[in-house]
Amino acid sequence: MLKRWMKRLVPLMAMMVLLLTGCNFELAGALAPKGPVAEQQLDLILWSLIVMIFVLLVVFVLFFTAVFRFRRRRGQDNEIPEQIEGNHKLEITWTIIPIFLLFIMAVPTVALTFNLEEEAQAVEGQRVIKVVGKQFWWEFTYPEEGIVTAQEVYIPVGEKVVFELSSADVIHSFWVPQLAGKKDANPGSKNINYLYLQADEPGVYKGKCTELCGQSHALMDFKLIALEKDEYDAWVADMLEAPVVTAETQVGADLFEQKCLVCHAIDPGMGSVGPNLNGFADRLYIGGFIDNTTENLVNWIKNPVEMKPGVTMPPFENELTTDEINEIVKYLQSLQ
Numbered sequence: 290m291l292k293r294w295m296k297r298l299v300p301l302m303a304m305m306v307l308l309l310t311g312c313n314f315e316l317a318g319a320l321a322p323k324g325p326v327a328e329q330q331l332d333l334i335l336w337s338l339i340v341m342i343f344v345l346l347v348v349f350v351l352f353f354t355a356v357f358r359f360r361r362r363r364g365q366d367n368e369i370p371e372q373i374e375g376n377h378k379l380e381i382t383w384t385i386i387p388i389f390l391l392f393i394m395a396v397p398t399v400a401l402t403f404n405l406e407e408e409a410q411a412v413e414g415q416r417v418i419k420v421v422g423k424q425f426w427w428e429f430t431y432p433e434e435g436i437v438t439a440q441e442v443y444i445p446v447g448e449k450v451v452f453e454l455s456s457a458d459v460i461h462s463f464w465v466p467q468l469a470g471k472k473d474a475n476p477g478s479k480n481i482n483y484l485y486l487q488a489d490e491p492g493v494y495k496g497k498c499t500e501l502c503g504q505s506h507a508l509m510d511f512k513l514i515a516l517e518k519d520e521y522d523a524w525v526a527d528m529l530e531a532p533v534v535t536a537e538t539q540v541g542a543d544l545f546e547q548k549c550l551v552c553h554a555i556d557p558g559m560g561s562v563g564p565n566l567n568g569f570a571d572r573l574y575i576g577g578f579i580d581n582t583t584e585n586l587v588n589w590i591k592n593p594v595e596m597k598p599g600v601t602m603p604p605f606e607n608e609l610t611t612d613e614i615n616e617i618v619k620y621l622q623s624l625q
Contacts, residue, residue, distance in 0.1 A: 318466035318467035318494070318495065319331065319334075319466040319467070319470075320334075321467060322467055322468070323467045323468060323488055323489055323490050323492070323494065324467070324468040324469065324486060324487045324488050324489055325487055325489070326405060326468060326469040326470070326485065326486060326487065327466070327467055327468050327469055327470075329401055329405070330401070330469070330470050333397060333398060333401055336394070336397060337394050337398075340390055340393065340394055344390065405469075405485070406483075408449075408485055409451060409483040409484050409485040410451075410483060411451040411453075411483070415449065415450075415451055416433065416444075416445075416448060416449075416450045416451070417432060417433070417450075417451045417452075417453060418430065418431055418442060418444070418450060418451070418452050418453070419431075419432065419452075419453045419455075420442075420452050420453065420454050420455070420463060420474060421455055421456065421457050421474070422454075422455070422456040422457070422458075422461030422463065422474040422498065422502070422509075423456070423457045423458060424458050424459065424502060424503050424505070424509075424599060424600075424601070425498075425502065425503060425504075425505040425506065425508060425509040425577075425597065425599060425600060426439055426440055426509065426511075426564055426576070426577060427439060427440060427442075427463075427496075427498075427509075427511045427577070428457075428560065428564065428565070429441075429442040430560070431525075434525050434528075434529070435529065435557060435558040436525065436528050436529065436557050436558060436567075437554070437557065437558055437559060437560050437561075437565045437567075438528070438564075438565055438567060438568065439564030439565055439566075440511050440512070440564060440572060440574065440576070440577045441511065441512045441513075441514060441572055441573065441574075442511065442512075442513050442514070443513075443514045443515075443516060443521060443524050444486065444488060444513065444514075444515055444516075444521070445515070445516060445517070445518045445521040446488055446489070446490065446491050446515045446516065446517055446518070446521075447487070447488075447489060447518075448487065448518075449485055449486075449487045450485065450486055450487065451483060451484070451485050452483070452484045452485070452486060453481055453482075453483060454472055454473070454474040454475075454481065454482040454483065454484060455474055455475065455476070455477075455478070455480070455481050455482075456474040456475055456476045457476065458476060458502075459476065459502050459503065460473055460474070460475055460476065460500050460502065461473070461474040461498045461500050461502050461509070462474065462498055462499040462500035463484065463496070463498070464496060464497050464498070464499045465486060465494050465495070465496045465513050466494075466495070466497075467494050467495075468486045468487070468488055468494055468513065469484060469485070469486050471499045472484045473500060486513070488513070488515035490515065491515050491516055491517055491520075492514075492515055493512050493513070493514050493573070494512065494513040494514075494515065495510065495512060496510065496511040496512060496513055497509070497510060497511075498510075503599050504598045504599030505597045505598050505599045505600065508576070508577065508578050508597050509577065510574070510577040510578045511577055512573060512574070512577075527568065527625070528557050528567060528568050529557050530557075531556075531557075532555055532567070532623075532624050533623075534620075535623070537619070537623075538619055538620045538623045540616045540620075541616035541617045541618070541619045541620025541621070542620050544609070544613055544616055544617050544620075545617050545620055545621070548605070548608070548609065548617070549617070552602070553565065553566045554566070554567070555567050555624065562601075563601075563602060566621065566624060567624065568624060568625065569621050569622075569624045570621065570622045570623060570624050570625045571625055575589050576589065576593070576596065576597050576600070578597075579596060583618055583622070586618050586621065586622070587614055587615065587618055590605050590609070590614050590617065590618070591604060591605060591606035591614065592604040592606055
């Protein structure tokens with residue numbers, strides 16, 4: 290009997306291990322919260338897990354008890370077990386218990402959902418950041434500071450920040466696992482969602498789009514960077530400074546104005562068709578997922594579609610010479 294069960298369990302365990310190898314453990318940050326919203330949601334996850342483990346243990350105990358206690362023994366091959374009709378007390382019991390378990394899971398879940406939704410409504414004096422999802426990047430607008438940026442959003446540590454979520458095209462979903470659960474960014478001005486985040490520790494927090502939104506959905510990453518208040522204020526001041534063009538970057542600046550400015554703004558408070566590139570040199574990644582290096586930036590300008598399928602930015606490898614691309618790269622890397 291034991292050998293038979295082992296033969297069944299081994300393939301099952303092997304399948305589970307194979308499935309786990311496909312998990313993205315970088316986004317398992319929901320189990321290591323760094324903010325009050327994520328902490329409350331983790332408490333809810335753990336409470337639900339405890340209830341489900343309890344149910345699983347009870348079912349396993351009943352199952353194995355029935356298997357071993359009432360198994361067919363030697364000499365009983367031709368015997369028919371005693372036939373017992375339904376027991377009303379048992380039927381009522383195993384109907385009431387699941388209802389009770391669902392109730393003790395549903396009440397805290399519904400309560401937390403409504404509480405977080407209420408707290409996400411902005412009040413006077415609260416910091417608000419407008420988020421617009423686009424295929425396949427994120428635009429962040431700071432109305433109070435007059436800043437528009439992309440792919441990397443900065444917030445001060447220990448401060449509640451309300452995110453106003455919308456989309457310019459299809460449905461996206463905004464998620465920073467270590468700080469809060471996901472929430473949809475819907476197209477249309479009447480379908481705005483609100484989410485509040487607070488980072489208790491400085492650091493770089495990985496974000497994802499979790500709604501299938503097109504060809505490069507898997508590459509629609511962004512970073513949330515939490516800074517101490519004085520560092521955040523310094524970042525705001527730097528972003529508001531007009532880009533300085535030197536003799537060394539003048540050629541690149543002229544080429545950028547001719548070829549790129551129609552899609553990419555560099556003024557601090559201006560939105561654009563493509564990502565605003567103000568402060569581009571300080572960004573960690575190109576396109577949200579490629580290391581911001583000279584070589585990668587050159588390749589991106591030459592053929593961005595090859596690196597991030599589905600992007601609307603056209604390739605410039607046939608429109609610009611290598612020297613011209615290098616000059617634009619030099620200019621972009623001066624935008625600090």
